[in-house]
Amino acid sequence: MKVIAIANQKGGVGKTTTTWEIGSCLSSENKRVLVIDLDQQANLSDYVDSDPKKATIYDLLKADNAVEDALQHLDEFDFIAASEKLSKADKEFSAPEDIYLLKSLLEFVENDYDYVLVDSNPARNTLLNMCYIASDYILIPTECDAGSITGIDAIYGDLMKYRKLNWSNARVLGLILNKYEKTSMHTLAIETLQEKAKEMEMEPFIMTVRKSIKASESKLALQSMQKYNKYGNPAMDYRKIGAKIIEMTQEA
Template identity: 35%
Template structure:
């Protein structure tokens, strides 16, 4: 049965989509079968792996019950994905019925045995899409910039996860906080890391040993819709992401 990983943070611009992309492609590079789920209406993850989103079925159609998961999966030249587009932004108003928190869990049950990993990219908000991701996830990874504003949002995120754990998914675990666009040479970065480690301890989780250094090349990879491990294998941030995948495997994920 697939291990389901949710990458989340209600704060935008923390490299959440890049991290989802890197985890999925990293596990695939290791020989595992991986399915990406784009739950962000912006559809950036879908774009980054060359998914078609205008004329094909998306995760919206799956959640609505109009299309099966199998019919929505696109096997692109880069990786398997269920894509997203802007139509997904209206689900909070559209899906109001009882049990709406479990739509994704019910849908993915039919493909759980076909993949080793399912990686879910969530929107930069704590809405019903994020709740659906939490309800099906085995573990949560929180990308975070090394700045004070990112620290402030972690507590609110934790409160949401706690509610989901109580009412929807008792087995969910915060695997850790991943520092992104990190500069180890800055004193401020080191101070933020120390504070983040204290907060992580209070939340019952940890800061990952691996951090991701800042890199312009990562954005270039997404623009070119390429596999980062093939396109920019010598890039520091790409090397960091590969080390991060190795750390996840070492942790038993």
């Protein structure tokens, strides 16, 4: 089982979209996929029309429920929903060992899935720290603006801190330049990403996802782009990224 966190401290860069699309792509490739919404805004939980009667990831982290109480079997993948109570995470999970909570609970499903994808919140908080500890890989979606590119340095810096302490084995798997268009800003952004990738311990892939209104339309229809607009540019771009992820995470 490989755990992949989708992270960038900046909001609106495509974390939730990437989590959903990659979840859908990996399951189309016959992988057993669990997707966890670890963002208090619960966007993905709303989009996939998750069952509000089920326990949430918050209940699991609090150890108030067993994993089975939270698992939802959707058509594209299994899912664990977020709760707005995650906004209390920094207070509720403040003991030093609490950063291991996500990792510990994933041990219960170790044999049930090939991939676990975690959609994270746009903040450098305890939930994101839990992701660094629990993950094997981090995927970083970004836009071409300076703010979301700076988010990459923040994530890499925090991750390296945990790796040096031997608390995390995670590596940055890929940088995804989202909402891509053929502009000079985007060309420049790719160059910046290439420089950043070369400086990293293990060089991540850099791939683009083209901009399209279908990304928002499909969410209104409560469908992934893989379902809503399978041959649209972003859906095809995500399938390429899905294939790359499988190739790069294959056991040696």
